[in-house]
Amino acid sequence: MLADRFGLSLSTSSAAARDAYVDASERALTFYPGALAAYDSAIAADPRFALAHAGKAQVLMREGNVAGARTALVAAVELTAGLTEREASHIAIFDLGSSGQTEAAIAAVNKHLTAWPRDALVISIAANPNGLIGGSGRLGQKHQIAELMDSVAPHYGDDYWFLSYHAMALSEDGRLAEARPKIERSVALNPKNAHGAHGFAHVCYESGEPETARAFLLPWLAKYPREGFFYGHLSWHLSLVEIALGHLEEAQQLYRDAIELGRHSGGPQQKMSDGCAFLWRSELAGHPRNESAWRVMYNYAGEALPRPASGLADLHVILAHAVMGDDAALEARNRQIEALAASGRYPSGSYLPALARGFAAFERRDFAAAIEALAPLAGQNERIGGSRAQHDLIEFTLLKAYFGAGRLEEAKRLLRARRPGASGVPVAGIAAVR
Numbered sequence: 001m002l003a004d005r006f007g008l009s010l011s012t013s014s015a016a017a018r019d020a021y022v023d024a025s026e027r028a029l030t031f032y033p034g035a036l037a038a039y040d041s042a043i044a045a046d047p048r049f050a051l052a053h054a055g056k057a058q059v060l061m062r063e064g065n066v067a068g069a070r071t072a073l074v075a076a077v078e079l080t081a082g083l084t085e086r087e088a089s090h091i092a093i094f095d096l097g098s099s100g101q102t103e104a105a106i107a108a109v110n111k112h113l114t115a116w117p118r119d120a121l122v123i124s125i126a127a128n129p130n131g132l133i134g135g136s137g138r139l140g141q142k143h144q145i146a147e148l149m150d151s152v153a154p155h156y157g158d159d160y161w162f163l164s165y166h167a168m169a170l171s172e173d174g175r176l177a178e179a180r181p182k183i184e185r186s187v188a189l190n191p192k193n194a195h196g197a198h199g200f201a202h203v204c205y206e207s208g209e210p211e212t213a214r215a216f217l218l219p220w221l222a223k224y225p226r227e228g229f230f231y232g233h234l235s236w237h238l239s240l241v242e243i244a245l246g247h248l249e250e251a252q253q254l255y256r257d258a259i260e261l262g263r264h265s266g267g268p269q270q271k272m273s274d275g276c277a278f279l280w281r282s283e284l285a286g287h288p289r290n291e292s293a294w295r296v297m298y299n300y301a302g303e304a305l306p307r308p309a310s311g312l313a314d315l316h317v318i319l320a321h322a323v324m325g326d327d328a329a330l331e332a333r334n335r336q337i338e339a340l341a342a343s344g345r346y347p348s349g350s351y352l353p354a355l356a357r358g359f360a361a362f363e364r365r366d367f368a369a370a371i372e373a374l375a376p377l378a379g380q381n382e383r384i385g386g387s388r389a390q391h392d393l394i395e396f397t398l399l400k401a402y403f404g405a406g407r408l409e410e411a412k413r414l415l416r417a418r419r420p421g422a423s424g425v426p427v428a429g430i431a432a433v434r
Contacts, residue, residue: 006118010051011083017046021055028059029124029161031194031230035059050079054091058125061098062229064267064304073098086116093122097132102347105132110148117152120161127165129172135310135385137347142382146173160189164196171203172388176421179203191220194230201237205389205423210244217241232264236274240389243285243426251282261296268304269313272297273386276316277393279323284396286428289323298324308337311348311384315394318356322363330360348383355384355394362397367404374398378414388419396427403429 001009002018004025010018024038036059042052057072077095080088089112096105109126112119126132127145134141149169156162167183170176183203186196197220204213217238224231235258242251255278257263264271275297283289298320308314314337321330334353340346358373375398381391395414402411411433415425 006120008086008116008118009084010049011087012042012046012049012052014046014049017042017049017052020045021049021052024052024055025121028055029120029195030190030192031198031228032192033225033227033229048079050076050083050091051087053079054094055121057094057098058121062267064269069098086112086119089116090119090122094125097125100345102132102136106136113148113152117155123149123152123162123165127169129168129387129390130310130312130385135347137311137349137351137383139380139382142169142172142174142388145169146175158185158189160186160193160196163189164193164199168195168199168202171199171206174206174419176203176207180207187216192224194224194228194234197224197234198230198237201234202387202389205237205240206419206421208421208423210241210423214238214241214245226258227265229266232258232266233270233274235259236278237389239278240281240423243282244424246426248282248285248287251278252287255279255282255293260293261300268300269310272301272305272313272320273316273390275300276319277390280319281393281396281426284400284428285426294320294323298326302329308333308340308346311346311352312386312390314352315355315384318352318359322356322359325363327360330356348385351377351380351383358401359397362401365404367401370401371398371405371407371410374401375410388422392422396425399425400427400429403427403432408433 002012002015003009005022010021012018020038020042024035024042027035027038036056039052039056039059042049053072053076057069057076060069060072073095076091080091093105093108093112096108109122109132112122127148128134133145146169149166153166163182163186167179167186170179180203183196183199186193187200190196200216201213217234221234221238235254239251239254239259242254259274259278261271261275264274279290279293301317301320305313305317318330318333321333334356337346337353338350341349354373355377358370361369361373381394399411399414402414415433
């Protein structure tokens with residue numbers, strides 16, 4: 001029987017289908033362009049190759065093509081008869097995850113990886129910060145992901161892709177001394193791996209090394225295809241570096257070049273998150289508000305993300321609503337989230353509506369109300385998914401609210417509690433509490 005690059009058997013007798021599937025999966029894992037075309041080539045060579053349909057579904061889903069993803073996944077499910085136990089389980093996990101059955105999907109992942117720890121595509125949907133565990137709404141999820149990666153690490157050795165994922169998980173769990181050699185080894189083994197570049201950016205962020213990140217990301221992005229899924233997001237990472245270094249004009253140029261809506265290479269949720277996060281964080285750092293850019297993001301939220309989807313994306317939709325003063329849309333979104341949470345279909349529960357009230361108060365310059373809403377939520381940011389770098393937007397907003405309210409002692413306590421080593425705090429007014 002033919003096998004993938006991790007030695008796992010595949011239910012196809014077509015060498016051409018296998019080769020295209022291996023190529024497609026490698027592109028999907030590294031976020032390099034061409035994964036969809038390669039999966040289509042695998043399907044053309046063997047239309048009954050169920051895993052090729054499942055892989056295609058995952059790429060379509062992250063690109064925001066939900067209908068296309070569902071069609072591809074239905075095709076995979078319909079072809080499960082006669083598959084190996086591993087392949088059937090692989091597809092079942094994707095099916096559970098895509099239908100919102102997060103806890104069942106996580107339980108299935110743990111069982112699956114106990115039996116088949118080298119199923120990298122399953123790891124990729126479970127262990128990234130916006131994956132099954134990251135989107136579970138659980139507190140302690142960073143540590144859970146790191147433990148998962150530790151448990152399967154002996155099965156991967158010096159594999160460049162696994163090292164990049166493992167390093168990312170360790171850095172999010174605060175284990176920077178372990179993460180550093182893994183991410184350096186990963187990018188040395190395969191410089192083209194966008195997940196390696198992503199992990200390197202995160203390790204630098206958590207280590208407080210903006211210059212190192214800048215020296216790496218500038219030449220790396222120059223060689224990465226602009227249509228690559230991570231071009232926009234890694235440009236966002238570089239923009240955080242420029243903001244941290246006080247290079248606000250360079251950061252604005254990055255926004256215009258690769259982060260604003262018409263230039264970003266990612267899917268709808270990532271476009272929303274990166275665009276709004278940049279605009280908000282640049283304002284916290286002292287840059288004037290870009291009203292027209294906020295209007296574009298506000299309109300896009302209504303078109304592309306009209307209903308609650310995931311905690312991280314919804315946070316940024318809420319920011320756009322707050323900035324544009326659309327209290328009705330903000331309250332409607334909160335009611336939708338509360339209803340989903342009550343029915344067990346929104347993993348972060350009522351956390352995000354509470355957060356939304358804080359951001360709305362901040363926009364009204366009612367800093368006391370913003371603090372009242374945001375301060376009790378400190379320490380729960382991981383409930384929305386995403387990385388600790390993305391969560392800093394919430395912490396920095398609370399800090400700015402303390403400044404606005406003249407509550408400098410509380411601002412100092414917040415800074416003292418900040419995780420050690422993390423990148424600086426580019427918030428205008430911070431000199432008053434240093």
